[in-house]
Amino acid sequence: MIHFENITKVFDAKSKETKALDDVSLHVKKGTIFGVIGYSGAGKSTLVRMANLLEKPTTGKVYFKGTDLTTLSMSKLQEARRNMGMIFQSFNLLKTGTVYENIANPLKLTGVPKKEIQARVAKYLEIVGLQDKANAYPAKLSGGQKQRVAIARALAHEPEVLLCDEATSALDPDTTDAILSLLDRINQELGITILLITHEMNVVQNICHEVAVMDNGRIIEQGKVIDVFAQPKTKTAKRFVQSLFNDSVPEQLVNSLEGSGQIVTLSFVGESSGKPALAMVTKQFDVYPSILSGNIAQLKDQPFGRLVVHLQGNATETQKAISYLIELGVIVEGYKKGGKQHVS
Ligand SMILES: Nc1ncnc2c1ncn2[C@@H]1O[C@H](COP(=O)(O)OP(=O)(O)O)[C@@H](O)[C@H]1O
Numbered sequence: 315m316i317h318f319e320n321i322t323k324v325f326d327a328k329s330k331e332t333k334a335l336d337d338v339s340l341h342v343k344k345g346t347i348f349g350v351i352g353y354s355g356a357g358k359s360t361l362v363r364m365a366n367l368l369e370k371p372t373t374g375k376v377y378f379k380g381t382d383l384t385t386l387s388m389s390k391l392q393e394a395r396r397n398m399g400m401i402f403q404s405f406n407l408l409k410t411g412t413v414y415e416n417i418a419n420p421l422k423l424t425g426v427p428k429k430e431i432q433a434r435v436a437k438y439l440e441i442v443g444l445q446d447k448a449n450a451y452p453a454k455l456s457g458g459q460k461q462r463v464a465i466a467r468a469l470a471h472e473p474e475v476l477l478c479d480e481a482t483s484a485l486d487p488d489t490t491d492a493i494l495s496l497l498d499r500i501n502q503e504l505g506i507t508i509l510l511i512t513h514e515m516n517v518v519q520n521i522c523h524e525v526a527v528m529d530n531g532r533i534i535e536q537g538k539v540i541d542v543f544a545q546p547k548t549k550t551a552k553r554f555v556q557s558l559f560n561d562s563v564p565e566q567l568v569n570s571l572e573g574s575g576q577i578v579t580l581s582f583v584g585e586s587s588g589k590p591a592l593a594m595v596t597k598q599f600d601v602y603p604s605i606l607s608g609n610i611a612q613l614k615d616q617p618f619g620r621l622v623v624h625l626q627g628n629a630t631e632t633q634k635a636i637s638y639l640i641e642l643g644v645i646v647e648g649y650k651k652g653g654k655q656h657v658s
Pocket residue numbers: 325326327332333334352353354355356357358359360361
């Protein structure tokens with residue numbers, strides 16, 4: 315649906331060059347929710363603005379439904395842009411207009427007939443759950459309600475893609491969850507492809523199918539959300555996962571256990587998450603596991619669990635137990651103070 319190919323973007327400001335995007339390639343498939351996560355300044359907003367060419371690449375190509383947007387005339391580009399709705403952290407509502415006018419005015423500008431406008435405003439206000447707010451002014455709405463209006467305004471153009479720039483970053487946790495489930499429903503029921511950027515891992519955890527991690531203008535990691543969660547490779551991705559799973563164990567406890575068996579981190583994904591793996595280890599080997607820390611999270615499609623476990627037993631038996639866990643599909647890593655280490 316959206317395909318970025320070797321995009322580089324250099325900003326020239328006050329004789330200082332900033333490379334905001336550095337050879338970025340990314341493919342957002344039709345029907346997916348694709349998340350781009352990174353810290354402030356990573357280049358996320360620049361990237362999402364490339365999707366509809368609000369920002370032009372210094373080098374590289376942007377394809378939308380197979381067409382290279384950089385080659386289009388202004389009128390064709392406008393047409394393509396209408397097919398991509400956009401929402402922002404700051405909602406960008408017109409303060410002097412009612413909810414109805416905020417949604418209807420942009421439609422008027424693109425020549426949608428009056429009857430059709432009325433029908434669409436009603437339809438999309440209902441989808442976002444604000445049927446009764448058509449005549450309210452933005453100042454009377456909560457943050458979550460404002461974002462719902464912005465979403466209805468974007469949907470009213472009946473786009474195939476929704477671009478979201480930190481859409482939930484100004485909202486409290488409960489409102490964030492409500493907006494995320496709305497976006498998920500929009501994706502499933504209306505079939506709209508969503509490209510969202512965020513600095514919050516729980517956004518990725520809750521609704522994304524795929525994720526790309528950005529750092530310093532580059533994509534340093536990308537894949538299915540479950541894979542990046544289970545085995546983040548880069549330091550930045552590890553920090554993002556760590557922000558949801560704090561599995562550090564008090565150092566004193568770790569020290570007191572050293573020399574008797576082994577401390578490991580176990581990640582349970584998909585099928586392995588349903589098996590009583592530790593109970594089976596105790597039954598089959600001369601190994602006694604004790605759990606030092608544990609987390610379980612619901613990703614979009616499946617649960618993901620992580621335990622830090624002390625396996626008490628002699629070297630041969632613990633090694634056998636580890637091999638057995640790996641056979642069951644559990645990801646086993648050695649626990650290292652302040653980080654993790656691969657053992658398998
Ligand atoms: N219009 C601009 N002019 C100059 N520099 C810019 C401009 N827009 C963004 N930048 C710079 O590009 C880098 C990436 O910015 P941005 O895409 O906004 O990052 P993010 O959204 O991840 O916080 C930053 O160093 C920022 O200062």
